[in-house]
Amino acid sequence: MNLDDELRALGRSAVVPPVDPELTAAVLTRVAAVPVRRRLRDRWRVFLAGLCVLLAGLALTPPVRATVAEWLRIGGVEAHPVGTGPSTAPPVPGVPGKLSLEEAARVAGFTPARPALLGAPDGVEASQGFVAMSWDGVRLEQFQSAVEPFYWKKYYDELEYVPTVDGYWFSTPHELLLVDKRVVRIAGPTLVWERSGITYRLETADKARAIQLATGTS
Numbered sequence: 001m002n003l004d005d006e007l008r009a010l011g012r013s014a015v016v017p018p019v020d021p022e023l024t025a026a027v028l029t030r031v032a033a034v035p036v037r038r039r040l041r042d043r044w045r046v047f048l049a050g051l052c053v054l055l056a057g058l059a060l061t062p063p064v065r066a067t068v069a070e071w072l073r074i075g076g077v078e079a080h081p082v083g084t085g086p087s088t089a090p091p092v093p094g095v096p097g098k099l100s101l102e103e104a105a106r107v108a109g110f111t112p113a114r115p116a117l118l119g120a121p122d123g124v125e126a127s128q129g130f131v132a133m134s135w136d137g138v139r140l141e142q143f144q145s146a147v148e149p150f151y152w153k154k155y156y157d158e159l160e161y162v163p164t165v166d167g168y169w170f171s172t173p174h175e176l177l178l179v180d181k182r183v184v185r186i187a188g189p190t191l192v193w194e195r196s197g198i199t200y201r202l203e204t205a206d207k208a209r210a211i212q213l214a215t216g217t218s
Contacts, residue, residue, distance in 0.1 A: 099125060104133075115213040140201070141203075152178070169211075
């Protein structure tokens with residue numbers, strides 16, 4: 001693939017938030033003054049103008065919300081939009097394991113975090129790089145982020161950006177898949193965020209409570 005093809009592919013895949021027309025005009029005016037060789041002038045002016053507008057727009061706006069037209073990577077979770085999905089989800093599943101947090105840390109290879117507002121979890125289980133724990137109506141999974149995602153989520157509505165934890169709120173029921181595309185289960189409302197190389201999935205029905213618990217997870 002040559003440079004032209006790469007630039008066209010970048011233009012088709014880029015998600016650009018709305019940019020003030022005055023900003024666009026200002027960028028184009030400044031780019032027009034850049035000295036370049038005549039035979040490359042027109043091509044590079046268009047490219048540089050588009051690139052500057054893209055970077056300026058991303059710098060001046062909060063992280064872009066993912067809409068039903070885009071996929072999104074959040075640590076070890078990759079979210080993919082689909083047209084239709086389940087209308088309901090079963091109750092938040094509990095974790096049947098009875099490990100202590102110390103045992104879970106030894107198995108997983110990292111120290112799991114716990115919401116400060118909740119007491120000892122009702123259940124804890126772990127595998128290499130993964131820990132799950134649950135309380136009544138709350139399930140918290142945490143796993144080491146990697147180049148390849150651990151989970152795929154099929155989502156059916158706009159994802160809401162949550163700046164408090166730099167994460168995203170999945171408001172509707174959605175299919176939760178392992179990276180090999182096997183469906184694990186239908187998941188309900190979930191908050192997903194990443195911190196220090198660990199991805200967190202906090203599943204509970206109420207968004208305000210999820211954010212409160214996530215903020216105090218350490």
